[in-house]
Amino acid sequence: VEASIPEPQRAAWTKHQVGGFKDKDAFESEVVRHVETTLARSLYNCDETAAYSATALAFRDRLILEWNRTQQRQTFSDSKRVYYLSLEFLMGRALDNAMLNVEQKDLAKDGLAELGFRVEDVIQQEHDAALGNGGLGRLAACFLDSLASLNYPAWGYGLRYRYGIFKQEIIDGYQVEVPDYWLDFNPWEFPRHDVTVDIQFYGKVLTETNDKGNAISQWEGGETVKAVAYDVPIPGYATPTTNNLRLWSSKAASGEFDFQKFNSGEYESSVADQQRAETISAVLYPNDNLDRGKELRLKQQYFWVAASLYDIVRRFKKTRRPWREFPDQVAIQLNDTHPTLAIVELQRILIDLEGLEWDEAWNIVVNTFGYTNHTVLPEALEKWSVPLIENLLPRHLQIIYDINLYFLQTVERDFPGDSDLLRDVSIVEESEPKMIRMAYLAIVGSHKVNGVAELHSELIRTTIFKDFVRIFGPDKFTNVTNGITPRRWLHQANPRLSELIASKTGGHGFLKDLTALNKLELYIDDKDFRKEWAEIKYANKVRLAKHIKATTGVTVNPAALFDVQVKRIHEYKRQQMNIFGAIHRYLELKAMSPEQRQKQMRRVSIFGGKAAPGYWMAKQIIHLINSVGAVVNNDKDIGDLLKVVFLEDYNVSKAEMIVPASDISEHISTAGTEASGTSNMKFVLNGGLIIGTCDGANIEITREVSQDNIFLFGHLSEEVDDLRYAHHSGDHVVDPKLVGVFEEIENGRFGNPKDFSDLISAVRDHGDYYLVSDDFSSYVDSHAAVDEAYRDQEGWITKCITSVSRMGFFSSDRCINEYAEGIWNVEPLDTTKDKTA
Ligand code: GPV
Numbered sequence: 084v085e086a087s088i089p090e091p092q093r094a095a096w097t098k099h100q101v102g103g104f105k106d107k108d109a110f111e112s113e114v115v116r117h118v119e120t121t122l123a124r125s126l127y128n129c130d131e132t133a134a135y136s137a138t139a140l141a142f143r144d145r146l147i148l149e150w151n152r153t154q155q156r157q158t159f160s161d162s163k164r165v166y167y168l169s170l171e172f173l174m175g176r177a178l179d180n181a182m183l184n185v186e187q188k189d190l191a192k193d194g195l196a197e198l199g200f201r202v203e204d205v206i207q208q209e210h211d212a213a214l215g216n217g218g219l220g221r222l223a224a225c226f227l228d229s230l231a232s233l234n235y236p237a238w239g240y241g242l243r244y245r246y247g248i249f250k251q252e253i254i255d256g257y258q259v260e261v262p263d264y265w266l267d268f269n270p271w272e273f274p275r276h277d278v279t280v281d282i283q284f285y286g287k288v289l290t291e292t293n294d295k296g297n298a299i300s301q302w303e304g305g306e307t308v309k310a311v312a313y314d315v316p317i318p319g320y321a322t323p324t325t326n327n328l329r330l331w332s333s334k335a336a337s338g339e340f341d342f343q344k345f346n347s348g349e350y351e352s353s354v355a356d357q358q359r360a361e362t363i364s365a366v367l368y369p370n371d372n373l374d375r376g377k378e379l380r381l382k383q384q385y386f387w388v389a390a391s392l393y394d395i396v397r398r399f400k401k402t403r404r405p406w407r408e409f410p411d412q413v414a415i416q417l418n419d420t421h422p423t424l425a426i427v428e429l430q431r432i433l434i435d436l437e438g439l440e441w442d443e444a445w446n447i448v449v450n451t452f453g454y455t456n457h458t459v460l461p462e463a464l465e466k467w468s469v470p471l472i473e474n475l476l477p478r479h480l481q482i483i484y485d486i487n488l489y490f491l492q493t494v495e496r497d498f499p500g501d502s503d504l505l506r507d508v509s510i511v512e513e514s515e516p517k518m519i520r521m522a523y524l525a526i527v528g529s530h531k532v533n534g535v536a537e538l539h540s541e542l543i544r545t546t547i548f549k550d551f552v553r554i555f556g557p558d559k560f561t562n563v564t565n566g567i568t569p570r571r572w573l574h575q576a577n578p579r580l581s582e583l584i585a586s587k588t589g590g591h592g593f594l595k596d597l598t599a600l601n602k603l604e605l606y607i608d609d610k611d612f613r614k615e616w617a618e619i620k621y622a623n624k625v626r627l628a629k630h631i632k633a634t635t636g637v638t639v640n641p642a643a644l645f646d647v648q649v650k651r652i653h654e655y656k657r658q659q660m661n662i663f664g665a666i667h668r669y670l671e672l673k674a675m676s677p678e679q680r681q682k683q684m685r686r687v688s689i690f691g692g693k694a695a696p697g698y699w700m701a702k703q704i705i706h707l708i709n710s711v712g713a714v715v716n717n718d719k720d721i722g723d724l725l726k727v728v729f730l731e732d733y734n735v736s737k738a739e740m741i742v743p744a745s746d747i748s749e750h751i752s753t754a755g756t757e758a759s760g761t762s763n764m765k766f767v768l769n770g771g772l773i774i775g776t777c778d779g780a781n782i783e784i785t786r787e788v789s790q791d792n793i794f795l796f797g798h799l800s801e802e803v804d805d806l807r808y809a810h811h812s813g814d815h816v817v818d819p820k821l822v823g824v825f826e827e828i829e830n831g832r833f834g835n836p837k838d839f840s841d842l843i844s845a846v847r848d849h850g851d852y853y854l855v856s857d858d859f860s861s862y863v864d865s866h867a868a869v870d871e872a873y874r875d876q877e878g879w880i881t882k883c884i885t886s887v888s889r890m891g892f893f894s895s896d897r898c899i900n901e902y903a904e905g906i907w908n909v910e911p912l913d914t915t916k917d918k919t920a
Pocket residue numbers: 216217218219220222370371372373419457458463535565757758759760761779
């Protein structure tokens with residue numbers, strides 16, 4: 084349907100178009116208008132929450148205009164688009180980001196001040212959009228920021244969960260999960276009740292023979308659920324581009340409820356249908372790096388993938404191009420294997436609905452998709468049971484079997500007689516029940532597969548996917564090292580540092596070309612610069628100290644070394660090693676004479692992170708950290724020399740406060756287990772140093788900042804297999820320092836030892852899979868080196884400035900440009916040639 088306004092009436096539209104705020108007056112009048120009309124309140128009834136709501140609405144109105152223009156520009160230019168499919172988008176707060184990206188925060192600050200509010204307080208009113216677990220979801224959010232900032236025509240597609248990641252409360256030292264109901268008031272989304280897709284589940288496959296004698300399959304779904312689009316504008320930094328994140332929400336297909344059922348007295352069951360439909364997008368699965376194989380999760384995946392593909396195909400069809408040009412118009416990136424069914428769904432659309440031949444369709448599919456792998460951990464590699472898929476998506480299972488058949492035929496042709504190879508690479512695992520290996524399906528159905536850091540990409544080529552490198556050749560497998568957006572993770576999180584850098588590098592250009600940070604090295608001996616640098620770090624620590632006091636009651640000294648480990652709690656990330664190290668430090672301090680003690684460095688050990696609700700060991704780790712804190716923080720002998728704190732409910736907005744306040748942060752995963760890590764980049768970019776293993780992106784950070792500016796320790800990834808094997812050969816000896824730590828825990832020094840016995844026995848009795856004991860003494864030594872380095876404050880500041888100046892590589896802009904060139908074959912749009920004007 085043509086809905087465009089005819090030429091004669093367009094002038095009236097142009098005349099009334101909404102623009103950016105001309106000045107703070109214009110901004111203020113919009114805020115007041117929203118308070119008084121949209122919110123129906125007044126100056127007698129306007130608290131910080133209302134001020135936030137009105138400010139957010141004022142900026143939203145401004146964004147939506149650029150967003151409309153961006154969509155028009157992209158449609159008119161007819162260029163290839165990128166679609167980033169991710170089950171998680173960990174966006175955090177939007178207002179501060181929007182104000183900064185459109186470069187109007189100063190104006191808003193002054194305007195709000197005139198209306199009686201502090202912009203910092205107003206920003207704090209916003210609830211985080213927490214539609215993700217950890218690094219994978221935050222990476223997707225950084226990518227959206229870079230795609231918009233670099234003017235790529237790009238859309239994100241995800242699910243609009245009613246409940247994001249749970250809120251964590253710490254009660255008596257234990258994690259308690261509280262639902263995160265975040266949609267009460269969300270000014271950042273636009274419901275598109277006119278953009279809906281009917282999604283089928285269950286049902287059966289009907290097969291007929293057509294006039295050419297070919298079998299034609301049609302899936303007749305047994306249950307229909309409606310997908311409704313909600314659009315979230317994504318403003319680029321200092322550019323007119325405002326891209327779109329489209330999140331799907333599930334609704335009963337028959338509207339409110341089934342009136343037939345209602346009229347025939349089945350009121351309850353009609354409401355139940357509605358609830359069953361809404362359950363699909365109700366809640367984010369709270370597991371990080373873990374696959375649990377639940378049917379509802381599979382339903383979420385298909386629901387989201389099918390709605391997104393319908394939307395993408397609908398948009399392509401408007402161009403009236405032949406199908407073979409689909410991959411010239413569309414690049415779809417799969418964020419891990421969660422959206423792998425998109426490969427099957429596109430093949431189904433092309434052969435069952437559009438009537439293409441299998442080979443032609445498959446060619447289109449493979450050229451459209453790229454797959455990013457984010458882990459080698461076996462427990463995180465998705466597999467779906469064949470009976471589950473057969474029941475929920477019977478036609479898709481048939482297509483998966485056909486994809487596998489044709490794939491195995493090519494393998495048999497190229498490697499005749501290698502039946503081990505056939506079994507090993509089959510998409511169908513011959514287990515009981517049979518399982519579909521989603522990573523293998525993603526590899527076979529994509530033209531490029533990438534890992535997220537050099538080591539990780541090398542590991543997938545040589546271990547979990549090595550057979551596929553033989554089959555497809557090495558060029559299909561590539562690396563794109565992760566990055567982070569400097570807009571949120573420097574400019575927004577650390578405004579004073581951003582200003583200082585701008586003053587030395589010739590303005591804020593470094594936020595668009597992060598390699599410009601290298602100009603800082605020229606000022607390494609500039610006294611005033613160094614002093615200002617140190618003052619900023621100190622001020623950030625004072626702010627965090629206040630937060631620690633307010634939320635935990637513990638007083639920490641901002642002059643102490645702040646040692647931070649914040650990330651999801653996981654055995655492979657080894658928070659247990661960190662807290663064992665803190666206990667070791669405590670025991671050493673206790674054994675010293677008071678004179679000796681006073682010569683020691685002061686430390687605050689800061690932890691934060693959520694444990695998956697069903698992850699018993701992770702929950703024990705949280706409990707141990709809190710139990711150690713309760714003893715150490717109240718020990719008069721120790722005072723400021725050591726504090727141990729656990730920060731409740733770590734999330735994106737807390738990270739924005741914590742990251743700039745760290746002196747040293749911990750990235751200490753067992754070598755080979757952390758695919759990349761991205762907080763390591765954030766900490767260094769904010770003038771903190773890191774202690775870490777030779778794992779993930781730590782290795783490339785070392786390459787950039789040099790060995791002298793990072794504290795590396797522990798065994799290498801190539802040693803891990805042998806060590807694990809040795810642990811089971813009988814002569815496994817636990818590190819003596821660690822034995823001392825275990826003794827004190829078992830003596831009840833930190834509460835009931837039974838509460839922590841599984842943490843100890845994992846190391847001592849069950850093979851120490853994560854090599855905590857193997858790495859413990861080098862870990863302790865490395866911390867001693869940190870203390871010594873910190874003692875030399877001038878030397879420390881030199882290390883920090885040098886490191887920051889060399890962090891340009893880790894911008895997500897660099898990363899997105901690599902995807903665009905090496906995987907998507909898309910180019911940025913020239914926003915200066917606005918064809919719609
Ligand atoms: I798979 N990652 C995550 O946060 N959740 C997951 O379920 C999976 C991976 C993370 C990796 O653990 C990090 O090393 C990596 O930096 C991040 O994904 C982004 O690539």
